[in-house]
Amino acid sequence: MVRASCAWIVGGALLVASRAPAQDLPVPPFLPPSPARLVEHDRAKKGVVEDVPTTLVVPAATLVNVHTHEAIVLDGAASERERERVEWFLRDRTNWERHAISPLSLETLRASVLSFGARRVEVVSGYRSDKLNEGLRKKGRHVAARSQHVLGNAIDFRLMGVPTAQLLAWVTRFHRGGVGFYPRSGFIHVDAGRPRRWNEE
Numbered sequence: 001m002v003r004a005s006c007a008w009i010v011g012g013a014l015l016v017a018s019r020a021p022a023q024d025l026p027v028p029p030f031l032p033p034s035p036a037r038l039v040e041h042d043r044a045k046k047g048v049v050e051d052v053p054t055t056l057v058v059p060a061a062t063l064v065n066v067h068t069h070e071a072i073v074l075d076g077a078a079s080e081r082e083r084e085r086v087e088w089f090l091r092d093r094t095n096w097e098r099h100a101i102s103p104l105s106l107e108t109l110r111a112s113v114l115s116f117g118a119r120r121v122e123v124v125s126g127y128r129s130d131k132l133n134e135g136l137r138k139k140g141r142h143v144a145a146r147s148q149h150v151l152g153n154a155i156d157f158r159l160m161g162v163p164t165a166q167l168l169a170w171v172t173r174f175h176r177g178g179v180g181f182y183p184r185s186g187f188i189h190v191d192a193g194r195p196r197r198w199n200e201e
Contacts, residue, residue, distance in 0.1 A: 060074025099152035102192035124156035154191035
């Protein structure tokens with residue numbers, strides 16, 4: 001009964017967000033601490049060492065890598081287990097090298113998903129090795145020599161069912177780092193670098 005109620009409440013919240021008028025940008029949700037972390041903290045204070053019961057985790061959306069066609073579930077709140085999953089998912093697509101991913105960029109992606117009620121996210125680029133980044137530059141792509149992707153700070157993505165211009169307006173308003181707009185390719189770039197804006201293509 002508790003699980004059904006949670007699912008109904010979250011589903012209703014996503015439905016409301018998805019019906020928000022185009023002119024009114026949805027406000028990003030303020031996510032509370034994970035229930036599992038609160039339980040662990042409380043038990044640690046009391047000196048309780050028995051196993052923590054399983055906590056309901058509500059999936060927010062499915063992330064799909066447009067290059068590898070792999071997919072993973074993005075949860076409604078961050079967790080250590082998800083962090084490892086995301087690092088694997090956003091690894092360099094040429095040599096499978098993994099790198100830590102900026103929490104700021106991932107949380108902007110998550111907040112946009114929850115605000116728009118999107119169920120599918122197409123990820124165009126995550127971490128890039130120096131070799132991949134230089135290869136893209138030599139092909140004439142709009143790639144910086146010291147890209148934030150090389151540092152694991154950037155994610156390029158689109159929300160399926162959400163116009164890219166509308167997503168750009170939302171990200172520009174709420175993201176605290178760099179924001180790039182690629183209208184021809186139809187995706188948004190967010191990174192954890194200094195605040196700046198650009199439009200390429």
